[in-house]
Amino acid sequence: MAKQVVPEEARRRRRPTRQGTVLSERLIVETALRMLREHGSAGLSVRRLGTALGADPSTLYRYFDGMDGLTLAIGEELIGRALDGWTATGDWRTDLRELGRRIHGAYLAHPQAAVLTAGRVTGRPREIAADETVLGILRTAGFPDPEAVLVFHAFIDQSLAFAALDAGALALTETSRTSDERQWESTYARLPAEKYPHIAATAQLLAARMNQSAYPVALDMLLASAASRLQALHAG
Amino acid sequence: MAKQVVPEEARRRRRPTRQGTVLSERLIVETALRMLREHGSAGLSVRRLGTALGADPSTLYRYFDGMDGLTLAIGEELIGRALDGWTATGDWRTDLRELGRRIHGAYLAHPQAAVLTAGRVTGRPREIAADETVLGILRTAGFPDPEAVLVFHAFIDQSLAFAALDAGALALTETSRTSDERQWESTYARLPAEKYPHIAATAQLLAARMNQSAYPVALDMLLASAASRLQALHAG
């Protein structure tokens, strides 16, 4: 009966596994993250995680109520890492650009976990702290509350949306990913100019661009638009 | 040997399955979409799809080179539906806004499918047509090629990224979704003003906003930024 999961704080007996390792929630989450990073998207499975820890796979169900609980724990760890060590400069545009890139980057560092967690509202302390920070930057910059909330919403969701999208691309199997990436050189670059004049005219530029993330550009455009809204408000 | 997949156009012999259905790529994709809508994202498997079609699961490998190929075909269908019946007005900003909303809407109509496919580059005809259309709008509007490609990339990926994010929220189980949605009224609205002044000050606005999609706002901001770039180019 692996139904009852004992919360980490209440854990008393720590019996080493057959191979000698002593398990803990921390150790499991960290090992899972390492496996994801090292062995790619297909790298994480309960069985593999078990053997990596030197434990029977079913043992993990004493720590998490299933694969879902494990991924949530991983996601929580990711959010925490996103803002570690950030400090404000006082310039709202600089600060938001940096924060956006950090969020995006933290998720991309663990694509498989990002795909699963980027869309969820956890309501946990570190997520709340991030929201408070972004809202504070906007309100301090002079955005009136309704405008601040609009921009905040667009900023946060855009960051998470691109994180999930770009993470999804990284999380594909090796073959799927290179197949997707080659499309811009193979299929698109060879389309007939009569039928697809615009693609044909920009084929070089497309091939050079489309395999990167569009997030930096989209982020700068969002910030530029916000800046001109702010200016309009102050002028009027 | 199920390695060779015959392209749909070259298909000559159509032998009915044991249960009498005559297969085709169209039929398979449509059945897959229906299964995704009805049974959720975990509801689609080769086996289930096979039985739903009255065919042996392995038969599907005569039509697609695996689950991946099927996913791409579904994505192609979705993007195709987005553009069905659209006509240009000639005003680039109006046209792009409408296209963006159509893409976003088409994916949200099939959230589970959108989650699977929004990140993929299919390189199939209808996707190519969509790309050609958007690029054409930008180049015709007067964006020089490098700028047109940048804006195109940001526009397309932003639309797909938000489609995937918003679809992900819709694709959650009922309980997870309402739990996520309630966060803004329960957790966030009750935070102490001393520790979270900005969230507390805007709690009402947040609760009203955060459960909608931020895509329309983000789209308008992107278009506004593009417009001012275009203006700057013509002025300089």
Place this chain on the structure above:
DNA sequence: GAGTTAAGGTCAATGGTGTTGGCATAAGGC
């Protein structure tokens, strides 16, 4: 129409997955 070819269906098997119930053993409280 008869003969030939191979497309496109089926069957059976492989090696993977998450998950669970039962068992045994040792950790920690007494």
Place this chain on the structure above:
DNA sequence: GCCTTATGCCAACACCATTGACCTTAACTC
């Protein structure tokens, strides 16, 4: 040192995608 039970292990279950071998029959040729 005893007793309880938490916790690790084992075996099994029900799925999954994918593949190779087989066989049926549609469609093409003469």
